Amino acid sequence: MANDSENLPSRRARLTAFLARHSNAERPARFSTMLRLVGEEADERIKLSTLVDAFQDRAFGALMFILAAPNAIPLPPGTSAVLGLPLVLVSAQLALGHRRLWLPAALASRTIPRQDFQSLVGRALPVLRRVERVLAPRLTVLFGPVSERLIGSICLLLAIVLFLPIPLGNMLPGIAVSLFALALLQRDGVAALAGWLAAAVSLGLLVAVSGALWAATKAFIHALM
Numbered sequence: 001m002a003n004d005s006e007n008l009p010s011r012r013a014r015l016t017a018f019l020a021r022h023s024n025a026e027r028p029a030r031f032s033t034m035l036r037l038v039g040e041e042a043d044e045r046i047k048l049s050t051l052v053d054a055f056q057d058r059a060f061g062a063l064m065f066i067l068a069a070p071n072a073i074p075l076p077p078g079t080s081a082v083l084g085l086p087l088v089l090v091s092a093q094l095a096l097g098h099r100r101l102w103l104p105a106a107l108a109s110r111t112i113p114r115q116d117f118q119s120l121v122g123r124a125l126p127v128l129r130r131v132e133r134v135l136a137p138r139l140t141v142l143f144g145p146v147s148e149r150l151i152g153s154i155c156l157l158l159a160i161v162l163f164l165p166i167p168l169g170n171m172l173p174g175i176a177v178s179l180f181a182l183a184l185l186q187r188d189g190v191a192a193l194a195g196w197l198a199a200a201v202s203l204g205l206l207v208a209v210s211g212a213l214w215a216a217t218k219a220f221i222h223a224l225m
Helices: 002-022 031-041 048-072 079-095 114-134 145-161 171-186 189-224
Strands: 045-047 111-113
Touching: 031 048, 031 114, 031 171, 045 048, 045 114, 048 079, 048 171, 079 145, 111 114, 145 171, 145 189, 171 189
Parallel strands: none
Antiparallel strands: 045 111
């Protein structure tokens, strides 16, 4: 622990220097590289505000991916609700057209152990790096103030869906928001179209399941009468 404490200033210095070099570069560092570096160089507990500062003008896409991607795998009960709350806030600001991400103090100071962050990133990096190889700026006409507000609006709806107690019901919304996040990060219109498709399938299944549950409930009540 003493060595970790002694290394904190140097870790912060390396992280700050790297971000300064790559935040405004013509070809910014890959998202996977930024995630790995934050996990390696951040403090023992990583604040959400640290992530916002780290990704700067890419904070919307970055935070959306970090909060949505874990939902694409089976999680312990209640986890999706914990991740969904900040995701609702991030998506709502994108839907409202905010250019800079803001977090309330209570949320900005929320932390995750660096070891847990590294574990999560380690599981995601192999897939993320393969996906990054096919991502590229294209169909950029799908991005702009109005289009990004629409993306924020559908992501807000999907984030709300994450709160619903539907078995495995968080997976498709998590995938859809992750695709939108990658689309925003890379200005990739193909990824955005894939996000819209995944969102449509997710919401369609939600409507179908809700309809089936409502029909079953009515049938049960009718049988009791």
